[in-house]
Amino acid sequence: MMIPGRALHRLAARICRAKTIERVVEPAIADLQREYLDARAEPAWRRGWVLLAGYVAVSKVLVLSLAEPTLLSSDDRGALGRTLFAAGVLMVAFSGLLIAFPVARFPQFIRASHVAFLIPQALPLSIPLAVTLGIAYGFTGRSVSSRAVKIAIVLALVGSVASLGTTLWIMPTANQAFRQEMFIALGNEGTVMKGSTEMSLAELRLDVAAARARWDLQRAREGEWSYHIRWALPWATLVLVLFAFASGRCLTTWHGWMAMGTCVIYFVLLHLGEALVYRWNAPPFLGPWLPNGAFVLAGIALRRRA
Amino acid sequence: MDLPRVSATEHLILELLSAEEMFGLQLVARSRGALKRGTVYVTLGRMQDKGYVSSRTEKPPAGAIGLPRRLYRPTAYGLRVLEAWDAAARTLARPPKLQHA
Numbered sequence: 377m378m379i380p381g382r383a384l385h386r387l388a389a390r391i392c393r394a395k396t397i398e399r400v401v402e403p404a405i406a407d408l409q410r411e412y413l414d415a416r417a418e419p420a421w422r423r424g425w426v427l428l429a430g431y432v433a434v435s436k437v438l439v440l441s442l443a444e445p446t447l448l449s450s451d452d453r454g455a456l457g458r459t460l461f462a463a464g465v466l467m468v469a470f471s472g473l474l475i476a477f478p479v480a481r482f483p484q485f486i487r488a489s490h491v492a493f494l495i496p497q498a499l500p501l502s503i504p505l506a507v508t509l510g511i512a513y514g515f516t517g518r519s520v521s522s523r524a525v526k527i528a529i530v531l532a533l534v535g536s537v538a539s540l541g542t543t544l545w546i547m548p549t550a551n552q553a554f555r556q557e558m559f560i561a562l563g564n565e566g567t568v569m570k571g572s573t574e575m576s577l578a579e580l581r582l583d584v585a586a587a588r589a590r591w592d593l594q595r596a597r598e599g600e601w602s603y604h605i606r607w608a609l610p611w612a613t614l615v616l617v618l619f620a621f622a623s624g625r626c627l628t629t630w631h632g633w634m635a636m637g638t639c640v641i642y643f644v645l646l647h648l649g650e651a652l653v654y655r656w657n658a659p660p661f662l663g664p665w666l667p668n669g670a671f672v673l674a675g676i677a678l679r680r681r682a
Numbered sequence: 683m684d685l686p687r688v689s690a691t692e693h694l695i696l697e698l699l700s701a702e703e704m705f706g707l708q709l710v711a712r713s714r715g716a717l718k719r720g721t722v723y724v725t726l727g728r729m730q731d732k733g734y735v736s737s738r739t740e741k742p743p744a745g746a747i748g749l750p751r752r753l754y755r756p757t758a759y760g761l762r763v764l765e766a767w768d769a770a771a772r773t774l775a776r777p778p779k780l781q782h783a
Contacts, residue, residue, distance in 0.1 A: 379748050399737075400727040402749050407707040409748035429719070436720030 380412050380427055381405035384434050387533075388441075391526045396441045404437045420578075421545065428541040435534040442527045452524035459514025459528060463506045470502035471495060478554070485561035493554035496547040497573075503535045504612035505639050511617055512635035525621055532617035539610035547606075548574050572602035600660030601653055608664035612642060615671045622675035642667045686732070686763045691717065691725050696734060696756050696764040703755045705740075726754055734760035 388401040408430035415426045475494045479486050511528055552574040559568035575583060584599035616638060649663030688696070698704065698712050706726060710717045717725075729735045736757050739750040756764070 381749075385749075396727070399730060400723045403706050403726070403737075403752040404723045406749035406751040407705055410751055411707060413748065433719040437723050440721065440724045 379409055380430060381408050381434060384431070384438070387530075388438055391530070392438065392441050400437055400441050401434070404434045408434055424541075424545050428537075428545070431537050432534070432541075435530065435537060439527060439530050439534065442523065442530060451518055452520050452527075455514045455518050455520045455524055456527055457514075459510045459531070461510075462513040463510025463531075465506075466509055467499075467502050467506035470505050471498040474498035474501060482558055482561070485558060490554060490557055493550045493557070496542050496550040499542050500539045500547070500609050500612075503539045503610075504616055504642070507532055507535045507613050508616045508620060508639055509632060509635045511620060512632050516632070529614075529617060529621070532614045535613040536610050539613060540607075543606040543610055544577065548576055572598050575599075575602075577603065577606070597654060597660065601650065601663065604661045605664040608668055609646075611668050615668045615675075616642060619671045619675040619678075622679045638671075642671065645670055686734075686766075688734075688763055688767050691721075692729055692734065693764065693767060695722075695725065695729065695754075696760055699735060699754055699756045700761060700764065703753045705751050705753060709754070729760070733757055734763060 385401070385405055388397050388405075392401060411426050411430060412423065415423050418426075475491060475498050478494055479491070511532075515524075515528070548570075552568075552570055555568050555571075555574065570579070572580060572583070580599050580603045584596050584603070587593070587596035587599060619638065620635065645667035646664070649658075649666035651663075652658035652666070653660055653663035694713060694716055695709060698709055704712070706722050707719070709726075710719050710722055726735060726737070730737060734757060735754050737752045737754045740753055742750050
């Protein structure tokens with residue numbers, strides 16, 4: 377039986393003091409585990425929500441525990457403060473740009489409430505960009521401790537977990553809600569059919585199986601791509617941040633243009649992965665995971681070289 | 683003499699715990715949104731350092747899996763601090779008596 381929180385417990389053992397683990401981290405994980413066990417009889421979406429809320433809370437506990445003021449120098453606090461500020465501003469800016477595209481398609485029908493439906497589809501792309509560039513802005517040229525680096529990595533982990541929750545549960549529902557609103561606004565009646573980005577994971581699996589059964593391989597590929605990208609893309613935040621620290625080692629050599637270049641390369645590799653899946657019939661999991669795998673291997677190679 | 687300080691969050695936690703022992707998640711639920719799940723454990727840890735609350739691990743029921751949960755209760759010192767702050771708040775809330783010549 378799955379018991380949540382074990383990975384976070386192991387992470388906490390590596391980055392927190394024993395007293396903090398006993399007094400702060402373990403109570404949070406214990407409550408998460410009990411809440412999840414109590415939700416066993418609930419529907420899957422409710423269990424998923426319990427898990428997401430619990431993981432976000434425990435991740436926040438880890439970040440707050442690490443950022444105890446007495447253990448961080450003013451340089452560390454400055455670097456982390458600048459990182460959080462820059463990442464927040466950039467996330468809003470990138471999300472705004474990504475929301476602008478669908479708004480531009482239906483400008484006469486868009487209301488303020490529709491914008492809320494568009495935010496989840498922007499986050500999996502805006503979070504990795506914002507966090508990677510934010511860390512370049514916050515850490516470059518400053519002497520920081522390994523503790524501050526660990527906190528930044530935990531922040532990236534929180535970003536990835538939040539993004540994963542969004543792609544798996546929130547984004548499909550929000551996308552479908554937006555499409556339904558536009559469908560009705562265009563004078564149609566009834567319910568708009570779901571595309572692959574609007575289906576839940578279970579619906580996607582069924583759709584792919586049905587497409588394969590009737591030899592609709594294009595539809596099957598689209599469904600498989602959509603399924604795997606939802607699992608792979610959220611980890612871009614953590615992968616890019618780990619790569620940044622591995623390549624910089626001391627991040628003083630990392631600049632904003634290097635961070636932007638890294639993000640561009642990530643998305644180029646993602647498009648390459650898409651081409652591999654759609655044009656060259658590569659296994660469907662390979663395309664979405666290609667950039668993550670490439671950056672993990674590159675990071676390991678750079679660390680060994682350093 | 684340094685007087686003990688109590689933040690609004692710590693005051694709320696002491697108030698809730700003065701009624702009964704609770705888990706962290708129960709405190710969040712009882713606070714109706716005033717306490718956040720991510721920060722309550724850090725605050726409870728800090729309050730333990732200050733001596734306002736104490737905690738014990740729950741004896742897990744037979745067959746239970748996962749980490750044992752932690753129950754929190756106010757210390758006698760924590761209750762005195764709560765009482766002192768409440769008395770100060772009541773005193774300061776009264777309108778000042780006018781001094782007649």
